[in-house]
Amino acid sequence: MKKQLLKATLLGAFTMSLMGSAMAMDYTIGISNTVQGNGWREEMVCAMKAEALASGKVKSLNIAHRNTDAAGQIEDINNLIQAGVDAIVINPANPDGVASAIKAATDKGIVVVAVDQSVSEESAYVLSNNQEEYAYLGAKWLFEQIGGKGSVVYMRGAAGASADDDRDKGFKRALAEHPDVKVAHEVFTGWQQDQGKQQILDYIATGIPFDGVWTSGIDNVIVDAFVESDTPLVPIVGADNAGFVGQLNSVDGLVGAAVTNPGSVGGAGVALAIKLLEGEKPAARTVLVDPELWENATEAGKAQLMAAADPSLDPEWPVSISIPGWTNYSKEQIIACKGPGE
Amino acid sequence: MLKFIRSHYWNLGLCLILVALLVFTRIIQPNYGASGLESLSRAALPFAFATAAQAIVVIAGGIDLSIASMMAVASVTAAVLMDGASEQTAIFVVPFVLFVGVCMGAINGMLIVFTRVPDIVVTLAMLFVWEGVALMILHAPGGGAAEWLKGLLIGSVPIYGVPETITQFIPKSLILMIVCIGVVWLPFRRSRFGLSVYAIGSSSLAAFRSGVSVNRTKIAAYALAGLFAAFGGLVLTASTGIGAPIPGPYLLASVAAVVLGGVTLGGGRGGLVGPIIAVVILRLVRTDLALLSVDPNVTAIVEGTIMVVVVMAGGLIAVRTRHK
Numbered sequence: 001m002k003k004q005l006l007k008a009t010l011l012g013a014f015t016m017s018l019m020g021s022a023m024a025m026d027y028t029i030g031i032s033n034t035v036q037g038n039g040w041r042e043e044m045v046c047a048m049k050a051e052a053l054a055s056g057k058v059k060s061l062n063i064a065h066r067n068t069d070a071a072g073q074i075e076d077i078n079n080l081i082q083a084g085v086d087a088i089v090i091n092p093a094n095p096d097g098v099a100s101a102i103k104a105a106t107d108k109g110i111v112v113v114a115v116d117q118s119v120s121e122e123s124a125y126v127l128s129n130n131q132e133e134y135a136y137l138g139a140k141w142l143f144e145q146i147g148g149k150g151s152v153v154y155m156r157g158a159a160g161a162s163a164d165d166d167r168d169k170g171f172k173r174a175l176a177e178h179p180d181v182k183v184a185h186e187v188f189t190g191w192q193q194d195q196g197k198q199q200i201l202d203y204i205a206t207g208i209p210f211d212g213v214w215t216s217g218i219d220n221v222i223v224d225a226f227v228e229s230d231t232p233l234v235p236i237v238g239a240d241n242a243g244f245v246g247q248l249n250s251v252d253g254l255v256g257a258a259v260t261n262p263g264s265v266g267g268a269g270v271a272l273a274i275k276l277l278e279g280e281k282p283a284a285r286t287v288l289v290d291p292e293l294w295e296n297a298t299e300a301g302k303a304q305l306m307a308a309a310d311p312s313l314d315p316e317w318p319v320s321i322s323i324p325g326w327t328n329y330s331k332e333q334i335i336a337c338k339g340p341g342e
Numbered sequence: 343m344l345k346f347i348r349s350h351y352w353n354l355g356l357c358l359i360l361v362a363l364l365v366f367t368r369i370i371q372p373n374y375g376a377s378g379l380e381s382l383s384r385a386a387l388p389f390a391f392a393t394a395a396q397a398i399v400v401i402a403g404g405i406d407l408s409i410a411s412m413m414a415v416a417s418v419t420a421a422v423l424m425d426g427a428s429e430q431t432a433i434f435v436v437p438f439v440l441f442v443g444v445c446m447g448a449i450n451g452m453l454i455v456f457t458r459v460p461d462i463v464v465t466l467a468m469l470f471v472w473e474g475v476a477l478m479i480l481h482a483p484g485g486g487a488a489e490w491l492k493g494l495l496i497g498s499v500p501i502y503g504v505p506e507t508i509t510q511f512i513p514k515s516l517i518l519m520i521v522c523i524g525v526v527w528l529p530f531r532r533s534r535f536g537l538s539v540y541a542i543g544s545s546s547l548a549a550f551r552s553g554v555s556v557n558r559t560k561i562a563a564y565a566l567a568g569l570f571a572a573f574g575g576l577v578l579t580a581s582t583g584i585g586a587p588i589p590g591p592y593l594l595a596s597v598a599a600v601v602l603g604g605v606t607l608g609g610g611r612g613g614l615v616g617p618i619i620a621v622v623i624l625r626l627v628r629t630d631l632a633l634l635s636v637d638p639n640v641t642a643i644v645e646g647t648i649m650v651v652v653v654m655a656g657g658l659i660a661v662r663t664r665h666k
Contacts, residue, residue, distance in 0.1 A: 036638075065638035069590030070483070070582040071388055075625070078381035079632035082374060094483040097582035100496070160587040165482035 025340075027277055029270060030062045030080030030088040034073050038191055039241065039316025040217065040263045041091070044116065047267030047321070048089060049339035050329035055274050061339040070097030077101035087111035087273040089266070092119045094162040111276045115269035117163055118286060125276065126286040127269050127326075129261050131163050134291045135170030135216075138237040138259040140177070141293055142212045145235045145255065149180035150211030153203060155196060157216040159188045167216055184210045189218040193316070197221035204231050213237070217261065219244040220315055223251060240294065240308065243315025248296045248305050257295035258305070263318045264334070265289055268326035289323065352604035352656060356619040359652070363626050371633045376498070376510040378629070383513040384495055384581060386625045388413070389595050390519050391574030393603070393617045394527070395447075395567040396596035402563035403543035403609030404454065404461035409571050409596055410589035411472035412446045416575025418476050421485025421585025432488030440572045446472065447568015451561035469593075476587040485585040492580050494518055515577075519618070522573055526566070527614050539563050543609030599624060602649055604656065624649075 031048055035041045045065055052058040062083050064076035070093040078101055080088050088105055092098050092114050099121040102112050106123035113125045142152060154171065157164035175181060185203050189196035196218035203210075204225065212235040215222055219238025226233050236256040238244040248256050268289075272282065294308060295301040310319045313335070321334050347354060367374050392409050399406040416439050423435045454464045495515045500506070530536045538559040541549035546556050574592065579585050601607060602624070603617025627648060631641045 060635060062632065062635040063638050064632055066642070067591060069578075069586055069588065070584070071385075071578050071590060074581060075381070075385035075628070076632065078385065079629045082371060082378045082381070082629065083633045083635065084371070084373065094584065094586065096584045097483060097586065099583060100492070100581070158588070159477055160480075160482055162483055 025057055025059050027058045027087065027274065028060050028062060028083075028085045029058055029273060030064070030077075030083065030085035032064045032073055032076045032080065032088065032090040034066070034068050034070075034091065034093045035191075036065055036067045039314060040191075040239075040261070040318060043263030043317045043321070043334075044091065044266035046334050046337035047264040047327065047329070048270045049337055049342070050333040051267035051270040051327055053338060053340050054327075054329035054333055055271065057274055057278075058270075058340050060341050063339075068093070070094055073098050074101040077105060081105050081108060081110065085110060087113065087277055089113045089115060089269040089273050090119075091116045091266070096120050111273050113269045113273045113276070115265045122285070124285075125272060125282065127265060127272055128286070128288060129265055130288045130290050131166035132170035132173075134259050134261055135167035135214075136174050137170075137291055137293045138257060139171045139174035139214055141257045141295060142214050142235055142237045143174060143178040143181045145257075145295075145297065146181070146211040148178055151182045151184035151209075152212040152214055153200065153210050154183045154186045155199065155213060155215040155218060155222070156186065156188050158190045164188075164216065171214065184208065189216065191216065191218060193218055193221045197225050200225045201229060204229055210234065215239075217241065219258075220247055223247045223254060223256075227251065240318045240320055241315065242310055242313035242317050242319050245294070245305060245309050245319050246311055246315070248294075249302075249309050255295075255297055257293050257297075257301075258308075260292045260294070260320050261318060262289065262320035262323055264320060264322050264327055267329060267334070268323045271326050271328065351659065353613075353616045353619065355656070355659075356603070356616055356623065360619055360623050360626070363623060363630065367626065367630055367633065370630065374633075379511060380498060380513040380515070382622070382625055382629060383516040383519070386622050387495065387515050387519055387577045387581070388574045388590070388592060389599065389621045389625065390523065390618050391570050391577065392592040392596040393599040393621050394523050394614055395570035395574065396600050397603065397605050397612065397614055397617045398539065398563055398570070399461075399567045400600050400605050400607060401543045401609060401612055402539045402560060403546060404560065404563070405465065405597075405607075406447075406450065406564065406567050407462065407465040407593060408446075408450060408468040408472050409567065409574075410592040411469045411476065412443060412568055412571035413575040413578060413592055414476040414587055414589040415446060415472050415479070416443050416572040417578045418480040418485065418575075418585035418587050420576055420579045421487060422480055424488050424491075424579075425484070425486040427486075427488075429488050429490055432491055435488075436491070436576060439576055440569060443568040443570075443572020443575070444565045445568065447571065448561055448565040450568065451564030454564070455557045455560055469589075473587075473589060476589070480585050480587045483584050483586045483588075485579070487579050487583045491576075492583055495577065495580050518577075523570075523614060523618065526569065530566070531613070535559065535562060540610055543611075545610070595621075595624070598649055601653055 073093045102121040102124045105112050115127050118126045118128045187199045200222050214237045217239035220243030233253045240258045240260045294304045308319050395409050420439045424432050454461050498510045499512045501509050538554045541554050542556050542559050550556050599617045599620040602620035605612030
């Protein structure tokens with residue numbers, strides 16, 4: 001309490017005398033993420049670090065970043081509470097499972113922001129990508145591209161993950177609107193590159209014809225599999241990963257679409273947490289980041305893809321490395337992936 | 343006294359490490375107190391049950407790779423049955439889920455005994471089978487849990503006549519852990535069956551020649567492991583309020599705690615006290631690393647290093663005492 005009072009006085013004094021040009025660098029922000037070793041999540045964590053650094057208002061980040069379940073995330077959040085952080089930004093393992101820990105944090109006056117996926121606990125703020133819309137947009141484009149009839153390979157994410165379940169709803173919605181489209185084959189890639197590639201190679205080897213492939217973001221290796229096995233390309237839908245966007249621009253005969261799913265939402269989450277700490281409240285508790293679709297079937301789409309391409313990024317990283325209006329870091333900062341004090 | 347120390351040197355050593363770690367935690371975070379211990383004990387709970395399950399199988403000379411998957415089956419079964427049901431219904435759900443756990447464990451054991459395929463192969467296969475079963479019951483995290491079940495884990499135990507300043511240091515989850523494991527383990531350890539489990543773990547041939555029914559004992563040991571895995575699944579559902587079909591990181595953690603807890607991987611030696619203290623130590627190490635804000639990629643390395651060092655040091659002490 002005393003510390004907070006002091007903080008407020010100091011902040012006030014600073015703004016009065018320097019008109020906000022200098023800010024106290026005294027926030028500690030905790031981060032909890034439950035998937036490690038996946039390009040998208042790595043970008044998310046780097047965006048969090050870069051935003052914390054660029055804001056100039058964060059003293060240090062306390063990062064819990066490992067492969068675990070909801071119970072493990074509860075443990076991580078409790079540890080962050082014990083560490084005395086001012087705010088916690090989480091990518092929730094699932095919407096309901098970590099509610100008790102979020103409640104414990106907000107009861108102690110800690111600001112909690114959930115990014116990427118939503119949480120049911122109402123004391124937390126949510127900045128999430130609209131996963132159902134992500135799948136619907138891509139699937140609808142794919143089904144229209146193949147003329148509204150035929151069969152597609154449906155390459156999902158990880159079985160039992162809530163983001164995968166949301167995307168399945170969107171995919172099924174598009175499927176219901178196109179009754180002549182059939183799912184030829186449904187597999188779970190587990191969001192693993194090697195696994196997804198092997199699965200599509202296995203299916204190609206069966207010789208059963210299909211007209212398109214929808215992927216849950218394991219995309220560039222699918223194109224690789226077609227090219228390497230000399231299989232005629234079919235329309236492929238993926239995410240805005242740098243590798244796939246590059247392929248859409250350069251691979252001969254590849255027709256496809258990239259649906260945006262920015263990992264930089266992590267950076268936006270940190271930005272929101274800082275705003276909340278400074279007493280600024282957003283209009284709504286939940287902000288949904290809606291996806292966009294970039295395809296290379298039309299000239300306008302091609303131009304969008306060309307503008308988005310960024311060969312300097314890791315092929316597994318989404319090209320949308322920042323979210324205008326939310327994030328403040330530079331490209332160099334997110335690629336460097338260094339937080340305050342590193 | 344000396345005899346007690348000699349026969350329990352491993353557990354005493356672990357206790358010393360735990361106390362040292364607690365002191366260290368208090369130094370780096372002076373505010374670490376009752377609420378810290380409460381969340382530590384709550385975090386340790388599912389790991390403790392997974393470890394108890396693994397320890398029994400390892401003592402019996404086997405290994406169970408399907409523990410985390412069985413926990414997932416128990417967790418989703420409980421969550422589906424309790425979803426939207428009344429608080430009273432949950433009273434019947436708990437024993438049913440425990441029964442399901444015993445059945446799963448018994449199936450593992452029977453497959454090993456009757457097919458004569460090595461434990462590690464059967465339980466590896468069953469890891470996938472139980473994972474599939476869990477996904478069939480619930481394809482994405484969901485379901486619900488009764489409020490009283492959730493309440494069992496949160497907070498501390500009020501004791502009549504004892505002031506709250508003292509009782510706040512006794513987390514409910516710790517009592518739950520001690521009671522659930524103690525009620526099964528203590529009678530087991532003293533029974534003929536318990537002795538048989540140690541015997542077949544030591545040498546199944548010698549046990550057989552002494553008249554122990556090796557097959558029956560093995561199946562029972564796996565069934566008991568299934569029971570503890572079901573307890574683990576139940577506490578997962580109780581702590582998160584939902585069932586999760588994807589198994590958590592409990593398999594490798596259980597093996598780690600069993601080894602650190604002084605149970606010989608070859609079987610026949612060890613108990614449950616050591617592994618449970620080891621579970622708490624491993625959780626507390628994670629808390630400390632979080633408090634110190636250590637790079638998350640370094641965290642895993644530190645955890646692994648501690649394990650190797652402790653087990654090596656323990657092995658060294660064991661060798662030296664034997665030479666004396």
